[in-house]
Amino acid sequence: MLVLDRGQPRNAPAAAAHGFLTRDGTPPAELLWIAREQLVPYGVEVRPAPATGAQALPEQALEGFGVELEGGEVVRSRRLLLASGVRDLLPDVPGLRERWGCSVHHCPYCHGWEVRGEPIAVYARGERAFHLTVLLHHWSPDLVLLTDGRAGLTADQSHQLTSLGIEVIESAVERLDGPGEQLERVVFRGGDSLARSALFVGPGQEQQSTLPAQLGCVFTEDGIYVKTEPGGQTSVSGVYAASDMVGPLRQVAQAVAGGAFAAATLNNTLIFADAQRQAARITH
Missing domain, CATH: 3.50.50.60 (FAD/NAD(P)-binding domain)
Structure with a gap:
C-alpha cells in the first residue's frame, strides 16, 4: 500500500485540533506524525511526493490505475482512495x-x-x-x-x-x-x-487536487464536492473518496471515520475480486 501525503493538511494553521476524542487539543502536525508512526507495523509506504495525474489503465493492461508523481514517476494501483480534501477560499x-x-x-x-x-x-x-x-x-x-x-x-x-x-x-x-x-x-x-x-x-471551497476531475468523477450539484455512494465509491469504478472533499463536514473525527469506511469498502472489493479469480483458475 502506498500513501501519498505532502504533509500540508487543511488544518495546518491551527494550533490544535478539537473534537477528536482521545486526541483533543493535539497540534495537527503531531496528529500526522502519530498516524505515520502507526502505519509502520502494517508495511505501509508513505511518500511526500504529490500526485499530478491519474488515469485508468487500458483494458488490456493490468487492472487499476496509473498515477503520475511530481517528477514524472508513474506508479500503478488496483484501487485509488482520494482524500486530498478542499482548499478554503478566504x-x-x-x-x-x-x-x-x-x-x-x-x-x-x-x-x-x-x-x-x-x-x-x-x-x-x-x-x-x-x-x-x-x-x-x-x-x-x-x-x-x-x-x-x-x-x-x-x-x-x-x-x-x-x-x-x-x-x-x-x-x-x-x-x-x-x-x-x-x-x-x-x-x-x-x-x-x-x-x-x-x-x-464562511469561506468558499475548491478541491485541493485535480485528480477527481482528471479521472472523470461526478461532482455534487454545487460543483464543489466529489459525489460518492455510501462507502466512498465515486462514479468511477475503483476510485473511492473520503474526507472533506466529499461534503461540508470538516472535523478530523469525521474525516477519519469516512476514510476508515471507504478503506474497508475498497478492501472488501479487492478480497472478493481475488477470490473470484482464484475460483476461475481452479475451474479452468
Missing part, C-alpha cells in the same frame, strides 16, 4: 489570512468552546451569515455580524437576529488588527473600529 481582507486558524476560524464546533464568552464577530453574508451567527450566539452573548456591504438577509432572518440581540454592521471592513496572530480589533473604512478577539468566516 475573504480578501488585510490581516485575515495571517490570523487564519489562530484567531480567525470557520467552525463553531471546532473552535467555539475555546473563545466562549469572548467578543466575537462573524464575517459573512446571506444564508451562510445567518446560519453561522445563530450557531455562535450559543457560545457567546457578545456577538456581531459584519457583512462588509449589503447583508443579503431576509426580513425573517433579520428579525431573528434582532430578537437574539445581535447587531448587523454593513460598513466596509478595511482590515483586521492585533498583535501577531491574535485579533484585537476590526477596522472599518473611515477609521472606526470594533474590539473583537475572534472572527468566524
